[in-house]
Amino acid sequence: MSLLLLIEQVLNGLQFGIMLFLMAAGLTLIFGVMGLINLAHGSLYMVGAFCAAAVAAATGSFLLGLVAALAGAAIAGALVELVVIRRLYDKDHLDQVLATFALILIFSEGTRWIFGSFPLFLNVPEFLSGPVTLPGGIEYPLYRLTLIVVGLLVALGLWLLISRTRLGVQIRAGENDREMIAALGIDIAKLYTIVFALGAALAGLAGALVGAIQSVQVGMGEPVLILAFVVIVIGGIGSIKGALVGAILVGLTDTLGGIFLPELLKLVLDPSTATSVGSSLASMAIYILMAAVLILRPAGLFGARA
Amino acid sequence: MIRESYLNAATLALLVAIPVWAMSADEPFTITLMTRAVVFAIAAVGLNIALGLGGLVSLGHAVFFGLGGYAMGILAHHAQTYTAVTEWPFLIEGTKSMPVIWLVAVVLSSLAALVIGILSLRTAGVYFIMITLAFGQMFFFFAISWAEYGGEDGLSIYVRNGFPGLNTLDPIQFYGLCLALLCLVLAFAWRLGGSPFGLALNAARQVPVRVETVGLDPVRLKLVAFVVSGAITGLAGALFADLNRFVSPTMFSWQTSGEIMIFIIIGGVGRLFGPVVGALVFVALEHWLGGLSDFWHIYLGLLLLVIVLFGRGGLIGMICGREKVHD
Numbered sequence: 001m002s003l004l005l006l007i008e009q010v011l012n013g014l015q016f017g018i019m020l021f022l023m024a025a026g027l028t029l030i031f032g033v034m035g036l037i038n039l040a041h042g043s044l045y046m047v048g049a050f051c052a053a054a055v056a057a058a059t060g061s062f063l064l065g066l067v068a069a070l071a072g073a074a075i076a077g078a079l080v081e082l083v084v085i086r087r088l089y090d091k092d093h094l095d096q097v098l099a100t101f102a103l104i105l106i107f108s109e110g111t112r113w114i115f116g117s118f119p120l121f122l123n124v125p126e127f128l129s130g131p132v133t134l135p136g137g138i139e140y141p142l143y144r145l146t147l148i149v150v151g152l153l154v155a156l157g158l159w160l161l162i163s164r165t166r167l168g169v170q171i172r173a174g175e176n177d178r179e180m181i182a183a184l185g186i187d188i189a190k191l192y193t194i195v196f197a198l199g200a201a202l203a204g205l206a207g208a209l210v211g212a213i214q215s216v217q218v219g220m221g222e223p224v225l226i227l228a229f230v231v232i233v234i235g236g237i238g239s240i241k242g243a244l245v246g247a248i249l250v251g252l253t254d255t256l257g258g259i260f261l262p263e264l265l266k267l268v269l270d271p272s273t274a275t276s277v278g279s280s281l282a283s284m285a286i287y288i289l290m291a292a293v294l295i296l297r298p299a300g301l302f303g304a305r306a
Numbered sequence: 307m308i309r310e311s312y313l314n315a316a317t318l319a320l321l322v323a324i325p326v327w328a329m330s331a332d333e334p335f336t337i338t339l340m341t342r343a344v345v346f347a348i349a350a351v352g353l354n355i356a357l358g359l360g361g362l363v364s365l366g367h368a369v370f371f372g373l374g375g376y377a378m379g380i381l382a383h384h385a386q387t388y389t390a391v392t393e394w395p396f397l398i399e400g401t402k403s404m405p406v407i408w409l410v411a412v413v414l415s416s417l418a419a420l421v422i423g424i425l426s427l428r429t430a431g432v433y434f435i436m437i438t439l440a441f442g443q444m445f446f447f448f449a450i451s452w453a454e455y456g457g458e459d460g461l462s463i464y465v466r467n468g469f470p471g472l473n474t475l476d477p478i479q480f481y482g483l484c485l486a487l488l489c490l491v492l493a494f495a496w497r498l499g500g501s502p503f504g505l506a507l508n509a510a511r512q513v514p515v516r517v518e519t520v521g522l523d524p525v526r527l528k529l530v531a532f533v534v535s536g537a538i539t540g541l542a543g544a545l546f547a548d549l550n551r552f553v554s555p556t557m558f559s560w561q562t563s564g565e566i567m568i569f570i571i572i573g574g575v576g577r578l579f580g581p582v583v584g585a586l587v588f589v590a591l592e593h594w595l596g597g598l599s600d601f602w603h604i605y606l607g608l609l610l611l612v613i614v615l616f617g618r619g620g621l622i623g624m625i626c627g628r629e630k631v632h633d
Contacts, residue, residue, distance in 0.1 A: 031432065037432045037435060037436075084611065084615070087615055091614075093363055093431060093432055093435060094357070094363045094575070095614050097363060097365065097435060097567070098567065098568070098571050098610060098614045099610070099611055099614045099615065101564050101567075101568075101610070102606075102607040102608070102610035102611040102614065103607065103611075104607075105603040105604065105606055105607030105610070106603075106604055106607035106608065106611075108603065109601045109602075109603040109604040109607070110601075110604060112601065113601050113604070222560065223443070226439055226440060226443045226560065229436035229439060229440055230436075230440045232436065233433060233436050233437055233440065237432065237433065276451075276453055276454075279451050280448055280451045280452060283444075283447035283448060283450070283451045284444050284447065284448055287440055287441060287443070287444035290437070290440060291425050294425055294426075294428055294429065294437070295425070295428070298428040298429050298433075299429075
């Protein structure tokens, strides 16, 4: 177990965490502003990945694919908000869960209908493929490094948007007091559609970016969605900062746990048992982390209310 | 408007009449479909205690369904390979006896529900939904990585487990056994709803502060409901595994949790027979629509959207009108 491997795995965990952040940020914004639990967020991730794969295959340009992912997911998000989600704001959580679960069924089967059951492939673009040598002589895939940088830039952009712009002021006001900002003459319906489309675009971007290192297939969104929920529970609902910290914690725990837990157990158990027990434990590590946070801080690390 | 008790009686009559007809018409597949519906109904009656009475939106009931399934799978697997489940700290042998398997399934899922409940009930509302969903996923990944019991491929059991005095391989006898259990569980849920505990739980769902003021602990009431609910769903899991003679991590998947919830919504939340009507309609849809189109989930999704957006109270609500506010 060398230092090089450790650094490489930390970077992998960071990359995974940053992608989770893109999902979790949208979810937590939508919950914070509209009080809506959106299970269909994973479907928007999938829509982004399929848009990117289809457009990149047709035009040969990865960047056009990314643009298509952002636009496609944002449009799908806005449409879904206008047709279905809008009717759910004043309903209870059970109805929101069921209606968005219904949306998952429709999105997944619809995508299977259009694209078939076989996974699509989205290739890493030429100019981002291959390894890059980091200071200290570590070879690391350039594409994964780019994901980290892009994710951090999006996080910065989101922070600027929320703390410095007029839209950001409205979003923050919406989180605190919905009736009041409606009374002050802000078109709250339009604000909700914009926030939902923004969250959808972030999910679509994540889907497209991750789609290039995994396969693009129906059902790819839900495992990520559930991890994003874990992130939000850890970070605290409604907090973008919590989403970032939670996402990186979850990404690191999952990646490092998978590598190091079997190694650690080999110190006390025989190698084959250690590998099987270690990998089972590693698959549970993030949920144990979540349980621990819940015991210590039920509202999450940065959550204001439970 | 039809009175709800008439509808319930009609549902029960259907549960007896359809299999009797299927047996005389020599249609064993219909009996298997009905068994599937009855087992789903038991799982949903379990969830309905947490959801309908306690107001706990649990998206993690697949945990208990899966634990019941794996209790059956593991015990029967060891019985058919003549190995012990464990020899330490004391010898546990496999078994092919349904009553023993049910007991293990119920105890295991109650314990899991107790731990998950204690952790999840530290929060409420949307946190609760996300946490139960996350715990479900935890068990799902654990089952996948547990290579000793089949991992991703699951476990096949060659012969259905036995029940004293019955030939469980005969579809109608196994159906009768499941139907009897459904009736028991329904009777239990009905008694529970009218008991002091059920009334207190109902109150805790509606106005927790007042319940606390009269000296009851709402969280404890909900925890008990969650454990009872998990135990019943665990029993259904053991039956489901026996019906298919197969267990796999799919039983733990979040889709399973969602489907159990769908049964209740189609039928009607908090209604005694809601889960039964919902499970029957779901299995019928699965069969008919699934035969018409490979993409029947689209239609299921649309139906669900219509029920949630426009038809409060599910099918029973549409047929029998709104629930009385006070009993």
